[in-house]
Amino acid sequence: MRQEVQELVALYQDSLFAVAFNLCKNAQDAEDVVQDTFIRYYTLKKEFDSKEHIRAWLIRVAINRAKNVSRTFWRRNRISLQDYMETLTFETEESENLFETVMKLPEKYRIVIHLFYYEDYSVGEIAGILNLSESNVKVRLSRGRTLLRDALKEEWKDDE
Amino acid sequence: MTNKERYKRAFSALRPSLQISLEVEEMARIQKKHRTNMAVAAAIICAVILGGSGTVYAADIGGIRQKLSLWIHGKETDVTVTDNGGIGYTFTYVEDGAVQEMGAGGVSIGDDGSETRLGAEELAEDMNQHAQVEDDENGRTLVYCYDQVIDITDHFNGEGICRVVLTRQDGKESWLTVKPNGDGGYHLTQRNDPETDADLYIRAEDLIE
Numbered sequence: 001m002r003q004e005v006q007e008l009v010a011l012y013q014d015s016l017f018a019v020a021f022n023l024c025k026n027a028q029d030a031e032d033v034v035q036d037t038f039i040r041y042y043t044l045k046k047e048f049d050s051k052e053h054i055r056a057w058l059i060r061v062a063i064n065r066a067k068n069v070s071r072t073f074w075r076r077n078r079i080s081l082q083d084y085m086e087t088l089t090f091e092t093e094e095s096e097n098l099f100e101t102v103m104k105l106p107e108k109y110r111i112v113i114h115l116f117y118y119e120d121y122s123v124g125e126i127a128g129i130l131n132l133s134e135s136n137v138k139v140r141l142s143r144g145r146t147l148l149r150d151a152l153k154e155e156w157k158d159d160e
Numbered sequence: 161m162t163n164k165e166r167y168k169r170a171f172s173a174l175r176p177s178l179q180i181s182l183e184v185e186e187m188a189r190i191q192k193k194h195r196t197n198m199a200v201a202a203a204i205i206c207a208v209i210l211g212g213s214g215t216v217y218a219a220d221i222g223g224i225r226q227k228l229s230l231w232i233h234g235k236e237t238d239v240t241v242t243d244n245g246g247i248g249y250t251f252t253y254v255e256d257g258a259v260q261e262m263g264a265g266g267v268s269i270g271d272d273g274s275e276t277r278l279g280a281e282e283l284a285e286d287m288n289q290h291a292q293v294e295d296d297e298n299g300r301t302l303v304y305c306y307d308q309v310i311d312i313t314d315h316f317n318g319e320g321i322c323r324v325v326l327t328r329q330d331g332k333e334s335w336l337t338v339k340p341n342g343d344g345g346y347h348l349t350q351r352n353d354p355e356t357d358a359d360l361y362i363r364a365e366d367l368i369e
Contacts, residue, residue: 017176031176036344037299044297057298064299064313068340088173095170102170117167159162 003054005042012055015119016062022114023066025081025103033069037062059119060129063111094155101151109144112137228284231329232262233292234309241280249280289328291336293346301346303336303364310367312338323361335361 013034020033040061041054048054081103090096102110115121115129123141127134148156161169226241230251239253239262248265264287266278278286291305293312301322303310306329316322322338335358337349349355 013176014174018171018174021174027177034176040297040299046297061297061299064295064301067313067316068295068299068301090173091169094166095173098166098170099173102167113167114171117164118171120164156166157163 001048001050001054002045003051005038008041008054008058009038012058016058018118019059019111019114020062020066020069022103022110023063023107024069027084029069030066033062033065036065040065056125056129059115063129097155098148098152101148104151105144105147109140109147112140113144113148116141226280228280230284231288231304231306233294234304234307236307239284241284243280249283251284289330289334290350291326291334291348293338293348295344301338303338305334305336305364308364310364312362312367315362315367316340317360323356324364324367325361326364 016034016037017030020030020037021027024030024033037058041058046057048057085096085100088096088099090099102113105113111130112126115126116123121129123134123137126132126141127137130137132140145156149158228239228241228251230237230239230253232239232253232255237253237255239251242250242252244250244263244265248263251262251264253260253262264283266283266286268276268278268282288306291303293301293303296302300311300313301316303312303324303326305326308326310324310326312322312324315324316338320340324336324338326334326336328334332352335351335354337355339347341347354361
């Protein structure tokens with residue numbers, strides 16, 4: 001099955017931008033990743049099993065593209081994360097602290113945390129998207145949570 | 161409020177500014193054209209660099225179509241060669257049921273600096289000994305060399321460089337350095353010896369699944 005690109009853009013644009021930003025730490029690079037991901041979908045003409053399959057594929061491609069962008073020497077010198085954060089509107093100071101703390105985590109923990117807490121993916125699904133073993137994902141999730149708890153104290157619960 | 165709710169609230173501040181939906185089709189057209197041009201340019205540069213042995217054949221296949229065998233994406237593939245004049249050839253082949261074309265060409269540089277056009281067979285022989293690097297449909301970065309397909313997505317170092325030791329079709333080792341060129345492609349350096357400390361290279365056999 002296929003979904004119209006316009007439909008996917010409406011559904012997943014924000015989500016792909018968030019996952020790309022999580023890795024790139026740069027809004028313009030993340031926007032390039034989102035655009036490239038939709039172009040890849042548009043040009044590939046790949047058939048999918050389900051809507052969820054499409055979503056997971058888009059996220060996987062965005063992650064791989066973002067890794068690619070992050071390591072290129074051609075990265076544009078743009079505004080810093082701190083400066084960019086000042087352009088964002090956070091609902092609460094707690095939200096801003098959480099955002100900043102997550103972005104300071106090592107990449108391998110950050111992306112697993114994001115897929116779990118933002119995209120609601122299970123450990124098994126994250127393992128599939130990142131091409132990791134489930135035990136590896138569990139370890140990264142656990143270490144990421146510990147770092148968040150240590151940094152955020154009472155602002156990060158022990159719920160999961 | 162749960163941690164998931166907290167997290168989503170924090171990251172809901174992120175919004176792309178770009179109007180993506182209006183540009184997808186146009187960007188696809190531009191990207192396709194751009195990548196085709198990049199492939200042709202890379203093949204020409206590759207052939208110029210690799211044709212330094214001084215060995216030159218006088219074969220002139222102008223106007224005649226040849227059949228050759230090329231390793232493309234890890235598979236031995238029959239290609240039809242069309243001579244385009246100049247230093248260029250068009251290699252036409254079928255991949256996944258679709259007809260594909262690839263432009264390539266090059267010259268060999270003699271000891272005296274003279275340049276001689278590479279024949280299609282020489283060109284194919286050189287291309288078969290050298291790696292290609294591409295991103296696949298899932299965005300993974302793959303090295304293709306002979307019958308090997310190697311996923312190097314997660315093996316770029318902190319400087320954005322991936323170094324791999326490959327085994328070529330002739331059984332010899334090649335030391336490959338891959339750097340993104342910032343334009344969606346890769347700059348490759350392939351040598352018969354390590355460019356730097358051999359310990360910095362990953363062996364391809366350790367990455368093949």
